Amino acid sequence: MKALLYQGERDIRYESIADPVPQSPRDAIVQVTACSICGSDLHIYHGHGFSEDLGFCVGHEAVGEVVETGRDVRRLKVGDKVMIPAAVGCGSCRACLSGVVTLCEQGMTACYGLSAQLQGSQAEAVRVPAADANAVPIPEGITADQALLMTDALATAWYGARNADIAPGSSVAVIGCGPIGLMAVDSAFVMGAHVVYAIDPVAERRALAEAAGAVALHPDAAIETIRDATRGRKLDCAIEVVGRDETVDLALRLVRPRGTVSVIGVQQSRRFAFPLERAFVAGLTFRTGTCSVPEELPVLFPLVQSGRLKPERYISHRLPLSQGADAYRLFDSRDAGALKMVLVPD
Numbered sequence: 001m002k003a004l005l006y007q008g009e010r011d012i013r014y015e016s017i018a019d020p021v022p023q024s025p026r027d028a029i030v031q032v033t034a035c036s037i038c039g040s041d042l043h044i045y046h047g048h049g050f051s052e053d054l055g056f057c058v059g060h061e062a063v064g065e066v067v068e069t070g071r072d073v074r075r076l077k078v079g080d081k082v083m084i085p086a087a088v089g090c091g092s093c094r095a096c097l098s099g100v101v102t103l104c105e106q107g108m109t110a111c112y113g114l115s116a117q118l119q120g121s122q123a124e125a126v127r128v129p130a131a132d133a134n135a136v137p138i139p140e141g142i143t144a145d146q147a148l149l150m151t152d153a154l155a156t157a158w159y160g161a162r163n164a165d166i167a168p169g170s171s172v173a174v175i176g177c178g179p180i181g182l183m184a185v186d187s188a189f190v191m192g193a194h195v196v197y198a199i200d201p202v203a204e205r206r207a208l209a210e211a212a213g214a215v216a217l218h219p220d221a222a223i224e225t226i227r228d229a230t231r232g233r234k235l236d237c238a239i240e241v242v243g244r245d246e247t248v249d250l251a252l253r254l255v256r257p258r259g260t261v262s263v264i265g266v267q268q269s270r271r272f273a274f275p276l277e278r279a280f281v282a283g284l285t286f287r288t289g290t291c292s293v294p295e296e297l298p299v300l301f302p303l304v305q306s307g308r309l310k311p312e313r314y315i316s317h318r319l320p321l322s323q324g325a326d327a328y329r330l331f332d333s334r335d336a337g338a339l340k341m342v343l344v345p346d
Contacts, residue, residue: 002346003057003123004324009047010332012325017057020119020127025072026091028131030082034148035062035122035321037331037341038086039178040266043243044114045328048268051115059122060086060112061151063144066135067125075132081144082135084121084128085293086152087111091133099294101134122324124345136297141305148342149179149311150300152293157183157241158300159291160264161191164237168192171230173222173254174214176241176265177205179314179340184239184264185214190308197226197235199250204337208314219250226254234259241265245272255284263288315340322346 003017020029038061043049066080076082089101090108102109108129113120119127128135138147157180166172172188174181177200188196189212198209199222206216217225226235236259238251243265251261252275261284279286303309316339319327327341 001124002321003120004059004321004343005055006044006049006058007054010045012045012058012328014322014324017119017123020125022068022070022127024129025070026130026132027070028066028073028076028128028135029068029125030062030064030084030128030135031067031125032062032064032121032123032345034064034144035059035343036148036153037122037327037343038152039180041113041328042332043266043268045332049114051117053116056113056116057120057123058113059120060114061148061153062121062126063138063148063151064126069131073131076135076137081138083138083147083151084112084126084135085155087290087292088118088129088134091130096130096133099297100292101294102290102292122321122343124321133294136294139301139305142301143312145312145315145342146304149183149314149340150293150297150304152291153180153340154183154300154304154309154311155293155296156180156264156291158187158296160184160239160241160262161187163260163264163287163289164188164239164262165260165285166191166193166237169194170237171195171235173197173199173226173235173238173251174209174241175199175219175238175247175251177202177209177216178241180264181239181241182208182212182314183309183311184241185209185212186309188239189213190303197222202334205339208339222250223253236260237262239264243267245269248272252279252284252286257282258284260285260287264291315342318342318344320344320346
């Protein structure tokens, strides 16, 4: 089959790779009908990957159709339309059964497309381990585009907003207005935020945040503008969606005493100088971590079905999988309004 393979820094190639086959009676094979590029995929693209492997298939956001099931798969059948959440677990422990695959008690937590250990989903087909738990049938009232964006992006945005302790009347900053940041803006308003400041250096992305109801700011103006607007009180909470030391530091500077900082930008920093003394004196709450998508879906499904959340509006490009290398370059450059890049197998 054809897939997008990581061959080195800024080197994504559309090449042949072995067809996926079940490795366990609990596995299923899903023919991918659409996949997408996540901001965290750019860490790999930039050469700051999560393994030393080369030649593996990237990507962890996909929807498709079940084409093969192992003999122990009970919930799924051939022909089912499914979404494939970004990470998997064993599917049978207490944590996995409750949707928290990141706490898999069998130590089988893994994410698609980070290494050769679990091949990614930017491909014509993908193997889903423990498929009854790790592939989710697309409910009625959810489009394929919506389901695709719920496999990671929307779930992560909601998780970040939930970790920010947003309550009715809250004042919120969202730092980073890529697809997940924009969905975090939407999530904050659904949770009852009174005002959301959306902070990003790209004018087009600030415009999208404004269209969603946020007050859009360039990072250089954020601290002074928010200090003036709140008469020095600052904000109740901040959501950091970038994954850089300077944006985490900005989030910490924007919240009031006893405020909350939620960091969901993928972090690879090992030397961040956390201002522990200032955080201690201010009584800040600081949360960070990765989202377990299945944990968020029971809340998100009705919000999307009712139209309160519309993640599909942030799809900017739809390209054939064979143009995946171009899609990565475009997404990385942020040119031509590049936001959410959807790839469809040729």
